[in-house]
Amino acid sequence: MSRPWIAIAAVLGVGGIVAGSYLLVDAVADSRAPRQSTAAVAPTATGPVPPEPTPTVRAADPGDRAASDLVRRLGPEPGGPFGARITSGSAQVALTFDDGPDPRYTPQVLALLRRQQVRATFCVVGVNVRAHPELVRAIADDGHTLCNHSWSHDVRLGRRSPAAIMADLTRTNRAIQAAAPGVEIGYFRQPGGAWTRAVVAVAGRLGMTSLHWAVDPRDWTRPGSGTISRVVTSGVRPGSIVLLHDAGGDRRETVKALHPMMTSLRQRFSLSALPAGNGRSVTP
Template identity: 50%
Template sequence: GRWVALTLDDGPHPRYTPQVLALLRQYRVRATFCLIGTQVRAHPELVRQIVADGHWLCDHTMTHDDRLRRRPDDRVQYEIGAAKRLIEQVAPGARVRYFRAPGGNWSPRLTTAAAAQEMQPLGWSVDPRDWERGRSAASIVRQVHRQLAPGSVILLHDGGGNRAATVAALRVLIPQLLRAGYSFGPPA
């Protein structure tokens, strides 16, 4: 059918994650949150709210090291394993199903390390580059529609900087996609 997976990276963020959660709740939409360990440690209550609202969880490493694929094995193991354990610690019973490499900088070692932690690698097929400075909500919406197809994995961010434009874009995108007959599900 016509479904998409909405993913949100680099949180949780104390300002933007609650706004995103409110929108998702309003439209009864579920998303996948790719969480950074340092943010999880700083905002455990937001992780618990993400889980309570029924969203899926993704390990996005402890520190979002864009060069992780070049790091020694012990660092790779720490970044992936410590983030997963921390998420599970602050939200007991939660399942971290996915792993996303920081910046999409994948390597066979990262994929293998994630699989050893029983996580599936999570990429994306729609990237409106909402993290770029100066991006407007309208440009984010346009880029999503240009790249969108049934089965798309949409990459957006609820952390890592000012995400006001992303939140504004979601206010437009979610109802548009629902009206177009899309449903929101977990990444395939």
Template identity: 50%
Template structure:
């Protein structure tokens, strides 16, 4: 055999080998494609298919996922009440009673035949019990707003929170025996689970708000009024102040705010 013939023979053998290998691979690819085409795509598999033998046996009870704690409708942090739950809005006044501003706010409310909620501070109640008596006499709702406006009250030990709220309630009841104190409002809205638990254990519901004109930092009555009016919606609880500083802006804003809210939603008293 000449060298040329040998090389040609070798080439033939090589070609045959490569060809058969290609055919084998190609067959495998085709087989694969067929199996892919005939298998059900995962997304169209019926979800109600009978359980396979490897599925959880019926005697094994799978614990249901814990449901999130339901919050009352219109609630804020830690379930604090943020909306009245009806169309009418509610007015709330914080940080009094104050000898200069509370009587004037009461006058405005009386003239408009509106009942509000007063969130009072224990130290102020102790100083001005006659104002406390007037608030109750004129039919407004009471809310405990801590002993001395402690912003960090919710972070203190439960026993301390309890003592603080009880001291405030005692001061209110020293002025008005048997006064109904239906609500508690955490100063600064710094709610915690603990302060909600303690106030609830004392029979007071956590009272939040959804409209805050920040009347404690501005004196412009027009701006206070427009903030309240533009942010109010059905069921709003409006936060304003009758204590804690010069409240002339709030006072001047009151008649227009009351007129506007009354015509759009009506004003309700919280019970």
């Protein structure tokens, strides 16, 4: 440990060490941020937003791995990094799906949830919302909760200026509300879990609760459907928020894991979407 960190620990105690550790997540994410996607998303028009080159959504990359690995090793703070939520706030377990919507996997996930009569929370990426607004409407129509997951899955978003963060989150909210008019957007999830105080603060200004997680089977690494199901079912406790993905790469193993996973979980827990009205989404 370097001398500055020793000094911080001496002054702030354990709380300072934990807070300092989460700052390392930002540093790692900033140094290993994603470069470029391998899969482009077709652009479509969605309302009064300034024209710009269409970003792309990519599969998980080293920037995500570094942030995710460090968060996993440290474990979340009781209140979550920088106050981000890590529990549902009740005994109910919340399944969350990141990086969509995706035209191949999101409909399969929705069908499985419908069959099991389970509602979940979908953390959607703006460029995918713009490309597939019909899937956002399908998510909302099935009673699931929508969460802002940034415009283009920028792991470094929290390191940008408050104005840049505000523009990104606002643009994403507008796209979601254009696709599903009247929907409430009560949550924001920072890509890669690379939280900063700035991004939590801006999300709060827009009426969104910052949403972390408690159980992460790292399904984006494609460990196999059996491993995904086993990690989730063994790790879940009352109130757990589970991190899964319905886009951003090959999600066949996640889809395959869903049925046995939900069947097992429903024997012990109530599964529910996070309440959509938890926050008060504001679109300047």
